[in-house]
Amino acid sequence: xxxxxxxxxxxxxxxxxxxxxxCSYTVSGLRGLFWYRQDPGKGPEFLFTLYSAxxxxxxxxxxxxxxxxxxxxxxxxPKPEDSATYLCAVYGYSGAGSYQLTFGKGTKLSVIP
Amino acid sequence: TxxxxxxxxxxxxxxxxxxxxxxxxxxRHNAMYWYRQDLGLGLRLIHYSNTAGTTGKGEVxxxxxxxRANTDDFPxxxxxxxxSQTSVYFCASSDGREAFFGQGTRLTVV
Numbered sequence: 492x493x494x495x496x497x498x499x500x501x502x503x504x505x506x507x508x509x510x511x512x513x514c515s516y517t518v519s520g521l522r523g524l525f526w527y528r529q530d531p532g533k534g535p536e537f538l539f540t541l542y543s544a545x546x547x548x549x550x551x552x553x554x555x556x557x558x559x560x561x562x563x564x565x566x567x568x569p570k571p572e573d574s575a576t577y578l579c580a581v582y583g584y585s586g587a588g589s590y591q592l593t594f595g596k597g598t599k600l601s602v603i604p
Numbered sequence: 605t606x607x608x609x610x611x612x613x614x615x616x617x618x619x620x621x622x623x624x625x626x627x628x629x630x631x632r633h634n635a636m637y638w639y640r641q642d643l644g645l646g647l648r649l650i651h652y653s654n655t656a657g658t659t660g661k662g663e664v665x666x667x668x669x670x671x672r673a674n675t676d677d678f679p680x681x682x683x684x685x686x687x688s689q690t691s692v693y694f695c696a697s698s699d700g701r702e703a704f705f706g707q708g709t710r711l712t713v714v
Contacts, residue, residue: 525703534694534705582700589654592637592703596646
């Protein structure tokens with residue numbers, strides 16, 4: 492059974508204070524690792540897909556990295572508008588030719604001005 | 605671009621009644637998913653479909669059914685609603701490289 496664990500559950504940062512969010516996973520046949528941003532009352536917004544260990548992707552102040560057991564979402568000099576819940580998901584093989592997208596519980600990020 | 609459309613946006617439903625949550629995508633993705641999101645429990649997979657004509661059970665399938673008659677539509681049906689099905693429901697679609705979500709349906713069963 493695929494498992495995804497995100498830490499910390501919540502993170503408060505001062506504006507400009509860089510940090511990282513962690514996503515550790517166990518999965519059979521990883522096809523991809525996805526990162527999302529979710530604002531209150533809205534659906535998850537797709538950010539990145541990472542496919543193999545060593546891969547990195549960047550978008551504005553966000554950079555996602557991947558190893559064989561975990562992924563990090565690095566936030567550089569965050570702004571208040573980066574406040575949201577960040578979700579990690581693994582796209583893994585679930586048998587009989589099927590793939591499932593399994594989510595962690597998320598990290599709630601608050602950036603204080 | 606529409607992406608994924610869910611309807612209704614919100615609904616209050618009497619216990620014991622049936623309801624179908626609608627989900628339509630215009631990206632021609634093969635895979636579609638239904639999740640429920642509850643405080644403290646995150647997104648949990650209800651049912652999924654890897655291609656039109658096939659469906660599978662996720663982590664919490666009891667009390668729900670789905671069908672996938674074509675590529676674009678993936679309705680979720682509650683045959684006889686119970687209060688524990690009060691939640692926010694999200695539909696998603698994927699081509700294996702990206703996965704996109706609808707804006708959700710907030711369902712309250714009373």
